[in-house]
Amino acid sequence: MKNGDILKQIKEELPPEANISDIMYEGANIVLYTKNKDFFLDSKEIIRNIVNKVKKRVELRMDPSMLVPPEETQEIINKIVPKEAGLEEAWFDYKRSIAFIEARKPGLAIGKEGQVMNEIRKQTLWVPKIRRAPVIQSDLIKTIRYTLFQNSEYRRDFMNKIGKKIYMTKWERDSNYWIRVSILGAGREVGRSCMLLQTPLSNVLLDCGINVASTENAFPHFDAPEFDIHKIDAVVVSHAHLDHSGAVPLLFKYGYKGPVYSTEPTRDIMTLLQLDYIDVIQRTGRKPEYTSREIKEMIKNTITLDYDEVTDITADVRLTLHNAGHVLGSSLVHLNIGNGYHNYLYTGDFKYARTKLLEPALTKFTRVETLMMESTYGAKEDTQPSREECENQLIDIIKSTIENKGKVLIPVLGVGRAQEVMLIVEEAMREKKIPEVKVYVDGMVWDVTAIHTTYPEFMNRDVKKQIFGEDANPFVADCFVRVGSQEERDKLINSRKPCIIIATSGMLTGGSSVYYFQKLAPNKKNAIVFVSYQAEGTLGRRVQRGEKQVPVETFGGKVEMVDVKLSVYSVEGLSGHSDRNQLINYVKHLDPKPRKVIFVHGESSKCLELASTVHKLLRVETTAPRNLDALRIR
Numbered sequence: 001m002k003n004g005d006i007l008k009q010i011k012e013e014l015p016p017e018a019n020i021s022d023i024m025y026e027g028a029n030i031v032l033y034t035k036n037k038d039f040f041l042d043s044k045e046i047i048r049n050i051v052n053k054v055k056k057r058v059e060l061r062m063d064p065s066m067l068v069p070p071e072e073t074q075e076i077i078n079k080i081v082p083k084e085a086g087l088e089e090a091w092f093d094y095k096r097s098i099a100f101i102e103a104r105k106p107g108l109a110i111g112k113e114g115q116v117m118n119e120i121r122k123q124t125l126w127v128p129k130i131r132r133a134p135v136i137q138s139d140l141i142k143t144i145r146y147t148l149f150q151n152s153e154y155r156r157d158f159m160n161k162i163g164k165k166i167y168m169t170k171w172e173r174d175s176n177y178w179i180r181v182s183i184l185g186a187g188r189e190v191g192r193s194c195m196l197l198q199t200p201l202s203n204v205l206l207d208c209g210i211n212v213a214s215t216e217n218a219f220p221h222f223d224a225p226e227f228d229i230h231k232i233d234a235v236v237v238s239h240a241h242l243d244h245s246g247a248v249p250l251l252f253k254y255g256y257k258g259p260v261y262s263t264e265p266t267r268d269i270m271t272l273l274q275l276d277y278i279d280v281i282q283r284t285g286r287k288p289e290y291t292s293r294e295i296k297e298m299i300k301n302t303i304t305l306d307y308d309e310v311t312d313i314t315a316d317v318r319l320t321l322h323n324a325g326h327v328l329g330s331s332l333v334h335l336n337i338g339n340g341y342h343n344y345l346y347t348g349d350f351k352y353a354r355t356k357l358l359e360p361a362l363t364k365f366t367r368v369e370t371l372m373m374e375s376t377y378g379a380k381e382d383t384q385p386s387r388e389e390c391e392n393q394l395i396d397i398i399k400s401t402i403e404n405k406g407k408v409l410i411p412v413l414g415v416g417r418a419q420e421v422m423l424i425v426e427e428a429m430r431e432k433k434i435p436e437v438k439v440y441v442d443g444m445v446w447d448v449t450a451i452h453t454t455y456p457e458f459m460n461r462d463v464k465k466q467i468f469g470e471d472a473n474p475f476v477a478d479c480f481v482r483v484g485s486q487e488e489r490d491k492l493i494n495s496r497k498p499c500i501i502i503a504t505s506g507m508l509t510g511g512s513s514v515y516y517f518q519k520l521a522p523n524k525k526n527a528i529v530f531v532s533y534q535a536e537g538t539l540g541r542r543v544q545r546g547e548k549q550v551p552v553e554t555f556g557g558k559v560e561m562v563d564v565k566l567s568v569y570s571v572e573g574l575s576g577h578s579d580r581n582q583l584i585n586y587v588k589h590l591d592p593k594p595r596k597v598i599f600v601h602g603e604s605s606k607c608l609e610l611a612s613t614v615h616k617l618l619r620v621e622t623t624a625p626r627n628l629d630a631l632r633i634r
């Protein structure tokens, strides 16, 4: 069907008694508002036929003027939803006739075959949408949900505008059709991932990250001649890490007004990381490039997608996000360009192996012609020991330290590794492989973990089974204790009891892990375990290398020399990235086999080496572009 005619065609399909008061777009979906109560409650068949005809998602809602008032609706919901569902808040999106109902057990709030939901619908005329309430209270999730709710009218108009732009653009692919991609960041480097994909009709930005390790080259090449902020149609964020999402708010400062696509966990975690990022900059007395105002703009303009949900994002680009296995909500970005003309897969960061938390990255697709993939661990020496080896090594270290009455400090990155370590420790304790002690989870790590408890759907089969089947969420196990204040930190340090401490940052470059290190280092009973890469020049690297006296910057900014007497360990292989073998195996197992592979997000030598190896091994065209290179894809 031709674009532009969809709303008209839908109108023609509807019987006169449908009494439609409004018909509009909601992004790539279409929403009808009716003033006929009976039609609202009993028109499934008609709507289904329309969906089959127009091949778009169509939703029918009651006209806002005819809804049961919110207070009354709340009472009805309280009555209908069974107690065991753990009903929490309900939010009323009165401009879109949707009641968002938060429950601890969404399954029970939905009811068998949707019975409970249907009853709410019938009695209140609202469209109920059941969502999982965070098991651990999260102020951040509350703020995000409240921001969306507060901007109900803005969201309705914004989504309608997007839909109009997608469907009202009339086009036909002719022999002049082209696709190109420009590398604005992460070309032969790690950090500031950003690629601009263009067609005659569309400008789509894939990731928009920062380089946290650099002040001079922190942001993507917005100075590239083909980059015009006012022409960007859509931004897709593969996952929450700042080197992929950190510059998104900056786009809004520069005047971007369009949508940002990501999964729900990515939206929430990137918000948290961006807020933390500007906070850290401010504390060092510098002025951040953007403020919480631009972060809020980003939230208002973010459209979240589930894995495998197909959606049009421009007139000629169709987007699907798939599991990437890297961190919670991380996605492989699949773009169907030009109505099946070319299929482009951008991996973001990905793990092609199962972890404690996530399934491996997806390899089966209907079509993929070009693959653009990360190369972080692309060098010959970048092979990781097996998962089991690493886990056992970590467990042994913890066991001996605790039996020796010492404390174990595990410095981590807030997202990914931290939760992986939590799951390993929880399981080991449950299976009595290590003695039962408290596991202190500090600050940011706790906040990110709270977000994890909200989205178990994105985790692997085992964790899901644990949470849904046995009703035992490992993240809220008794052993975990939140540490939020300096007083609490001092208390646990001064206590004689052995314990485990999980804190940021991973390389001892700021955050509470530095404080714990300073206090624990002089006692040889204690241990520090590095579970992630330690960059040259960081305190973590010096300790890892075996220096016996190191300078530590204390909270007040003073530098103090600290004697390192505690045991120092490194456990490699818990990485959320694919190692070299997994990278190569991913290309090998990708089904269908791509025609061209583009390597990005790796040091120069690694990108080039991988490109050459994969070319020889698999006989596909490969390339490792530099920043500001532009590639013609078709």
Ligand SMILES: [Zn+2]
Pocket (backbone or CB within 6 Å): 239, 241, 326, 349
């Ligand atoms: Zn990442």
